[in-house]
Amino acid sequence: MPIKPPLNGHTNQQTIWVGLALLALLPLSLLLALSWGSSGWLWPWLATETQSGLIWELRWPRAIAAWITGALLAVAGCLMQVLLRNPLADPYVLGLSGGASVFALLGISVAGTFGIQTLPIPVLAFLGALLTTIIVFVLARGKGPWSTTRVLLTGVVIAAGWGAVISLILALGPDASLRGMLFWMMGDLSYASLSAWWLAPVFLGLALVWFRARSLNVMSQGQLQASLLGEATRARFWEVYVLASLLTGLAVSIAGAIGFVGLIVPHLMRLLIGADHRVLLPAAAFFGGGFLVVADTIARTLLAPRQLPVGVLTALIGVPLFLVLLNRAIRIRG
């Protein structure tokens, strides 16, 4: 057995405890989502047949959608932060949410204006994210080595461009659709529902990303250092970029532009278990998923029957949680 080292000043034991807690968070958060709702608390196994229908046909697929969205955003956040070597990066920094929003809002406003009910908003959102990915890729590619600055600037400027288009749509769009648009932009799981089978490809994808985890450790030391340590960097960087974009695009098309999860979860996990991506990636996925399930459950229950956009809740819970942990970390280290 190799001597197990402490990770990032955190003892191995702490990593194990955090790992166990994260594993437990998956069933516990799902149980919370199933049991708690506008009608109060009800254990799923005590439900009558009608209640059972509500639980398994409404709450369950929504909770699965929330878990998957959270996990995707958290992993995409980790990848973006390494890719741009910037702790401030989140999955949306390169304009993906902007592109998705523009397409989704256009869809909503067209649907509102012409009374078309069946426009597939998630598909439109995904196309918007994909389009943005391609635009940034083509414009930022250039010659020579991968340039973080060029990619970041291109992405940020495109995000600003999308932002202007969004304002335009909001200003000109039909009043009746406005509320739906705002909810979509804040991130909303009201219409999201996914079968539990979707967990299989998500876990598979996560396992594949995990094989790149040590490469990510190397890449976070910068482009030159990474190629000196044997990463064929240009290809590898674009690979990570496309991967992060796809994950984000998927998340956005499921639930709109939920903020904060992709920024805060990777940092929280780094504070708890360190920066080694072999541990960080799975931890972020599990925490991001569980966190969003809990946030969404609160969002639909707190002011029931009114539903809050979950994006508001993620920020309201996430900000104090993050600040407390950051403060503790500083005190311990200082």
Next chain:
Amino acid sequence: MHTAPFLEVQQATIEIGEVCVARDLNWAIQGHEFWGVLGQNGVGKTTLLKTLAGLHPLTQGRVKLHGQDMPEIPRRTIATSLGMLTQETRYAFDATCEQTVLVGRHPHLKPWMKEQASDYELAHRALDWLGLADLKHRSCMNLSGGESRRLALATLLVQDPQVMLLDEPTNHLDPANQVSVLNVVGQHIRTQGKAGVMALHEINLATCYCTHCLMLFGDGDWLAGPTDQLLNTDNLSRLYGCAMRLVDDGEHQVFAVAG
């Protein structure tokens, strides 16, 4: 038996922007050799090292690593036998010093493998050589300039390549640490038959540690040879564009700017 040199540069012309770093450079680097690359600021010492690492395209000629053309070798294979200490190291995320140096094992491990006990041993030894043993659990973001420099060198030693390229390894180091760091590198080269190429500005460290020197004059001209033959006041005065003289107190000889 004849074996190919560790690193061989053949009829190479190296340019960066408007600057011609070297024209028609023929240069072979063998095991047990410690080369110093000297030249004024901006003559392209870093570019030369990057060229040796296969990260800067040649205008002409070729670079061979163990007899094989550099562009034909996968980066990961290159990284197992050639490593480079870059001029600056900036860390973006918190990691312990131990974790940071372990990254040096990356090219030696398959994607699904994790570091073994021997990798940890090597990491601890490298931290120890460079006087960083006590900082094992310290974050790489909380280091002084000199500590961070030694950490980067420790990472290179953990990577354990046969050819070590060092871009101004003594940056940020006080005189005592300059000497101890170069002692570590020099010892690796002597006892393990590695090869070193180091860009530096301190001529007197070059005379102490380097077996050979390469001078870059900034116009594509170059001179290469054993240190004791190459380093004299004429060559150095031409190299730095100012008069240099040899100061001898009977015990040591050091080069100094005259005037």
